[in-house]
Amino acid sequence: QLKVVAINENLDLVHQNHVLFDSELPEFRTQGGVHVQADKLTVTSPVLMWVKALDLILDKMKDAGFDFSSVRALSGSGQQHGSVYWKKGAGQVLKQLDPGRPLGNVLWMDSSTSEQCSSLESAVGGAQNLTNITGSRAYERFTGNQIAKIQQSNPEKYNVFSHLDIITPSFVLGSGMNLMDIFSKKWAQPCLEATAPHLEAKLGAPLVSTAVLGEVSSYYVTRYGFSPDCKVVAFTGDNPGSLAGMRLREGDIAVSLGTSDTVFLWIKEPRPTIEGHVFCNPVDSDSYMALICYKNGSFTRERIRNERAGGSWDTFSRALNATPVGNDGNLGIYFDTLEITPSAVGVYRVNEQDQTVEGFPGEVEIRALVEGQFLAKRVHAEKLGYKIMPGTQILATGGASSNTDILQVLSDVFNAPVYTIDVANSACLGCAYRAAHGKISVWSAWGSKFVC
Numbered sequence: 001q002l003k004v005v006a007i008n009e010n011l012d013l014v015h016q017n018h019v020l021f022d023s024e025l026p027e028f029r030t031q032g033g034v035h036v037q038a039d040k041l042t043v044t045s046p047v048l049m050w051v052k053a054l055d056l057i058l059d060k061m062k063d064a065g066f067d068f069s070s071v072r073a074l075s076g077s078g079q080q081h082g083s084v085y086w087k088k089g090a091g092q093v094l095k096q097l098d099p100g101r102p103l104g105n106v107l108w109m110d111s112s113t114s115e116q117c118s119s120l121e122s123a124v125g126g127a128q129n130l131t132n133i134t135g136s137r138a139y140e141r142f143t144g145n146q147i148a149k150i151q152q153s154n155p156e157k158y159n160v161f162s163h164l165d166i167i168t169p170s171f172v173l174g175s176g177m178n179l180m181d182i183f184s185k186k187w188a189q190p191c192l193e194a195t196a197p198h199l200e201a202k203l204g205a206p207l208v209s210t211a212v213l214g215e216v217s218s219y220y221v222t223r224y225g226f227s228p229d230c231k232v233v234a235f236t237g238d239n240p241g242s243l244a245g246m247r248l249r250e251g252d253i254a255v256s257l258g259t260s261d262t263v264f265l266w267i268k269e270p271r272p273t274i275e276g277h278v279f280c281n282p283v284d285s286d287s288y289m290a291l292i293c294y295k296n297g298s299f300t301r302e303r304i305r306n307e308r309a310g311g312s313w314d315t316f317s318r319a320l321n322a323t324p325v326g327n328d329g330n331l332g333i334y335f336d337t338l339e340i341t342p343s344a345v346g347v348y349r350v351n352e353q354d355q356t357v358e359g360f361p362g363e364v365e366i367r368a369l370v371e372g373q374f375l376a377k378r379v380h381a382e383k384l385g386y387k388i389m390p391g392t393q394i395l396a397t398g399g400a401s402s403n404t405d406i407l408q409v410l411s412d413v414f415n416a417p418v419y420t421i422d423v424a425n426s427a428c429l430g431c432a433y434r435a436a437h438g439k440i441s442v443w444s445a446w447g448s449k450f451v452c
Contacts, residue, residue, distance in 0.1 A: 080176035080237020123194035135278035233438030240282035245430025257400035332368030
C-alpha cells in the first residue's frame, strides 16, 4: 500500500490516509502489490501503479478537505533496495522485459541475484571486507546486485539507461545498495567497478538526508493547490524512516517483538559485521543506525508457551516470575527455523555446569528461551558498536511487548528501562518528522504542515 501522514509544527498527526494496491488499482493485477515472475525468484512491482496511487491518495486528501497550501515541506520513505530505470533522453520509465509491465523495481523479496552477490564479495576480498565498506555483506535484494544482474543479462538495455534511482526518489546516503562507503559517504569505486560499467554517472551523487532537493512540481501546485514554495526533502528507506519515526536518540535501542524480531540501534562508532547491517543515520549525518533481524521470534515463544505453559501466557509469565534473573546459569538457544543472525538452526541447551543437556524443567525452559533471545540481541548489538550509556532507553513494540514479564527480562538483560510505544506507520511518520527537520527554517511557522 501507499500511505500518507501529515503533521503540524508541534509534530501532532493531523491527517492520514492510504491506497491499497490490489483492491483499489486492480488493473495492475498485483498480489500483495507485486508480480512474482515465472522463475519464482524475481519479484517486481509496476512503477506506473505507484504513480497512479500517488494521484489517487492526493485525490482522497483533497476530497477530505485537506489544505495543501499550508504544506511547507514533504518527504517520504520506501523500500530501500528497489530500483527504477530511466531511458536516455526520453524522460520515461523503461518497460520491463515482460511486455506491458513497467520495469520499476525488483523488490526486497527478490532472491534471484545469488551469483552477483558472490561475484561482488569476491571482487572486494570477501564478505567481511564488503561489510567493512558498505555496512552489509552482499544480499540478493540489495540494489547493486540487481543492477549487476540487469547489466549482465541484457547489456544493451542497460546501456540505454541514462539514470538509475532507488524507489525513493533520491539516493539518501546509499543505504541498502552494497555500493556506498558508509564512512566517506561516497560511492565505493571497487563496488561500482564490480557491478556495472559507467555506473557512477547513471547514479548521481549520494545526498545527506536533510538535503532539500527543490520545490514541489508545478503539476502538484496546479492540480492540488500546493504552495509553489513547498520544499521536497530527500527521501529515505523504510527502516531509516522507522528510526526517525520512533524518535530514537544516541544510546537508545528499539526492539520489535513480532513474528520475527528486529532491533534498531543508534550508534556513533560502528563496527560492521556480516551478522547485521549498518546504515547512515537519517537524522544525524555524523551518526549511524544498525539493524539486526531475527527470524525466530513470536512463533518460537508460542511453541515453548504451548509445550511448557499449556498454551497460557499467564502461566508463561508466572514461570518467568518464579525463576531468578540469570536462570541459575541455565541457557538455551532456540532456532526452530534457519536463523538469520547467526545462520544456524536447532535447539541448544547448556546447564549451570556448562554441560549440554537435552531439556530443562518447564519454568527453567521458559526463562532460558526469553533470556537467550535477549542475550543474543545484546551480544550482536555490542558487536556492531552499540554501547549502553546513562540515559539509555529501550523502546519495545510488537505483539510480545504487551507482556510486561517478558519486558522485565529485556530490561534485566540490557540493564536499562523499557518503554512500550505505539508506532503505527512509523516509517511514514518518521519522514514527516524529517520533512520538518529538513525545512528547519519554518519549524516554528504557525499553521505549517509537513507531509510524508
